Amino acid sequence: MVKFSSINYTLGGYLIFYSCCFLPPLGIALAHQEWRQGVVFATIFASTLLVGLLCWGFGYSRREQFHISKKEGLLIVSLIWILSGILGAIPFYFCKAFPSFISSLFESISGFTTTGSSILTNIEALPKSILFWRSFTHWLGGLGVVVLFLAILPYLGVEGRILFRSEVPGPEADVLKPKVQETALALLKIYLAFTLLETLLLLLCGMNLFDALCHTFGTLATGGFSTKNSSIAHYNSVAVEIVIIVFMILAGANFSLYYHFLYKEKNIFLKDSEFKTYILILLLFTTLITLNLTLSYHPNLWRNLRHAAFQVVSIQTTTGYGTADFAQWPPFSKIALLLLMFIGGCAGSTGGGIKVVRWMIVFKIIYHQIEKTFRPHAVRPICINQKGVSEKILEAVMGLFCLWLLIFALSSLLLSALGVDILTATSATAATLNNIGPGLGQVGPTLNFSTIPELGKLWLSLCMLLGRLEIFTLIILFHPAYWKQ
Numbered sequence: 246m247v248k249f250s251s252i253n254y255t256l257g258g259y260l261i262f263y264s265c266c267f268l269p270p271l272g273i274a275l276a277h278q279e280w281r282q283g284v285v286f287a288t289i290f291a292s293t294l295l296v297g298l299l300c301w302g303f304g305y306s307r308r309e310q311f312h313i314s315k316k317e318g319l320l321i322v323s324l325i326w327i328l329s330g331i332l333g334a335i336p337f338y339f340c341k342a343f344p345s346f347i348s349s350l351f352e353s354i355s356g357f358t359t360t361g362s363s364i365l366t367n368i369e370a371l372p373k374s375i376l377f378w379r380s381f382t383h384w385l386g387g388l389g390v391v392v393l394f395l396a397i398l399p400y401l402g403v404e405g406r407i408l409f410r411s412e413v414p415g416p417e418a419d420v421l422k423p424k425v426q427e428t429a430l431a432l433l434k435i436y437l438a439f440t441l442l443e444t445l446l447l448l449l450c451g452m453n454l455f456d457a458l459c460h461t462f463g464t465l466a467t468g469g470f471s472t473k474n475s476s477i478a479h480y481n482s483v484a485v486e487i488v489i490i491v492f493m494i495l496a497g498a499n500f501s502l503y504y505h506f507l508y509k510e511k512n513i514f515l516k517d518s519e520f521k522t523y524i525l526i527l528l529l530f531t532t533l534i535t536l537n538l539t540l541s542y543h544p545n546l547w548r549n550l551r552h553a554a555f556q557v558v559s560i561q562t563t564t565g566y567g568t569a570d571f572a573q574w575p576p577f578s579k580i581a582l583l584l585l586m587f588i589g590g591c592a593g594s595t596g597g598g599i600k601v602v603r604w605m606i607v608f609k610i611i612y613h614q615i616e617k618t619f620r621p622h623a624v625r626p627i628c629i630n631q632k633g634v635s636e637k638i639l640e641a642v643m644g645l646f647c648l649w650l651l652i653f654a655l656s657s658l659l660l661s662a663l664g665v666d667i668l669t670a671t672s673a674t675a676a677t678l679n680n681i682g683p684g685l686g687q688v689g690p691t692l693n694f695s696t697i698p699e700l701g702k703l704w705l706s707l708c709m710l711l712g713r714l715e716i717f718t719l720i721i722l723f724h725p726a727y728w729k730q
Contacts, residue, residue: 334349361469
């Protein structure tokens with residue numbers, strides 16, 4: 246049976262950590278004399294801290310008896326993400342910019358899952374503290390609130406490994422060091438270094454500190470929330486776009502590669518087949534879309550290259566920032582971007598989507614099956630980075646791939662039943678399930694999700710969680726056998 250005592254103890258520790266996340270926006274509110282928002286953030290901080298202390302203190306005396314199994318780990322990770330979304334929605338709801346709590350919840354979950362989908366029409370009218378919290382949820386969700394939790398609160402000991410493996414995206418969670426807390430801290434240091442570096446570069450490009458921080462949060466988390474109504478197009482700056490493109494690419498790569506580059510192998514990027522495929526896809530689609538735009542949309546090659554490069558990187562890394570209204574582009578370019586939505590970033594990155602390595606495995610399986618039709622006795626192992634992929638991983642990849650497509654179809658059908666047109670329904674599902682942000686139709690890059698019915702927003706919020714936790718972590722909780730011995 247699920248041991249709720251250990252779950253209660255762990256969630257208490259997380260709530261203590263999470264309560265501290267309300268302090269930075271509280272400071273912003275006080276600095277800008279936003280007293281209403283300040284009271285809201287202070288109240289949430291105190292309440293969350295109190296509940297966390299009670300839960301943690303209740304189980305402290307019995308902590309020696311706790312052992313987090315995979316079953317408890319899956320439930321804890323799911324609850325952490327759900328609680329983060331619910332509590333994170335409270336500041337949005339009380340700022341009066343959102344019509345309902347469901348809309349606030351949608352915005353909050355979109356932030357934490359680094360999706361970037363929004364229901365807001367006038368972003369610049371929001372108080373500074375709300376804008377900061379909105380982007381800060383990206384930064385927290387990018388590395389993963391569970392990984393951040395493990396890095397800062399190491400009292401869980403070796404049991405944290407279960408939480409780490411349940412949270413980190415990809416076919417296998419790459420544990421870089423013997424202790425999972427050391428791994429989490431190593432990733433956090435890299436994440437912080439990128440945050441500092443991008444913020445400084447954006448300051449040099451002319452952004453003020455507030456905007457630089459908020460856009461850094463959105464870039465490194467591959468989230469896409471901006472402080473401006475027209476997103477990155479507001480700045481009309483090649484320098485800003487280049488900086489953001491570079492860091493979106495970095496954020497879409499496997500973070501374990503940076504650790505290996507710094508401490509083990511300097512040529513790791515040249516050896517990693519997923520990273521090379523990832524870069525190749527970016528270059529290929531940028532070239533194709535640039536040519537398509539030049540031949541069918543606008544004659545200026547440099548202008549087309551500039552917009553194509555930014556949107557290809559933004560969509561594949563699932564960031565969702567925009568410099569152009571790609572809904573007006575030719576059909577070929579729009580379909581190409583739609584395909585990129587399903588590819589996503591690399592495993593172990595902050596990006597969403599199915600992940601490049603899974604597509605590599607799927608295409609290798611297809612190739613081997615074709616070969617077997619005329620060479621039935623041929624036995625060829627499927628390899629990634631010259632290492633054989635186990636049958637267990639192959640089954641998991643194919644299972645996730647099929648389930649992903651099934652949920653995509655069912656979600657599109659549900660939204661259509663709610664009165665949403667087919668283009669909007671399919672692209673909204675792709676945008677949320679793959680944690681991208683903008684779609685096509687009524688949820689295009691210059692529009693938002695405000696026209697989606699309330700039930701549709703709830704369903705798409707679930708899609709965002711499913712995509713961020715790669716489906717199985719959350720959907721397993723609905724299996725009856727999970728709750729039995």
